[in-house]
Amino acid sequence: MNAFQDHYPDNVAHCYGCGRLNKSGHQIKTVWDGDETVTRFTPEPYQRSVPGLAYGGLIASLIDCHSTGTAAAAMYRQEGRSLDTLPAFRFVTGSLRVEFLKPTPIDGPIEIRGRVKEIKGRKVIVETTVMAGGITTARGVVVAVQMPEAFGAA
């Protein structure tokens, strides 16, 4: 129970990318590493673009959920609260930008590292770097927005 996603309230823990209750999804796990956040994910062989390389949509998805998780953790940290305290912080994506720099090898773990660039009211801007096989293959910027109350009500 150390990852940010382990503390998402049950009603908002169904996301395909990061919900621990979504049995079909990626179930990514993100943790602090000093001032950075880290997610490590090993793709399945079918999550490819061409044989040997990871699918760009997967990279975008990992950046997306890594960043909303980072945004939540950053808000807890700013308030000096631990992740298991209420009310819970949970974020959605306002915008996502990915620059694909190089092909991402599929035959090993992909590491996403994030940094909080700015916290402004209900918005958090997170910058990420994607590494695989020792090389930086993509960069991302996400504007994460605190989730409206209605989102978890269904």
Added chain:
Amino acid sequence: MNAFQDHYPDNVAHCYGCGRLNKSGHQIKTVWDGDETVTRFTPEPYQRSVPGLAYGGLIASLIDCHSTGTAAAAMYRQEGRSLDTLPAFRFVTGSLRVEFLKPTPIDGPIEIRGRVKEIKGRKVIVETTVMAGGITTARGVVVAVQMPEAFGAA
């Protein structure tokens, strides 16, 4: 055999998002509608963010593969060639930007519409709109780049 993706050469038809040979993937199909391109995709219930809403990473993935397909089709059209002629055009994503405007309902088809904004050498810029349930829920911009020869060689 009317969709752009039906004409991708076998060695580059394994993409999780758009490869017809990827049995586990989305297998999106994109066609011309006048000067626009259209993809319609109905999500699975597990491809959610919260119950009732589609996962943002799915939206990003659909925009991504829709746009690389549009880029290829636009090049064929520019050359006055049909999709089944050689050499084949196939594109990868240089950059992807998604603005999430509203939640995307998951209980029906999602429609992605694309327009070619610019063709410049090996680069094609594609702008997309995502609609679901009669409302525009997201917008995307992809810079697609003609695939290096080495990509399909593995």
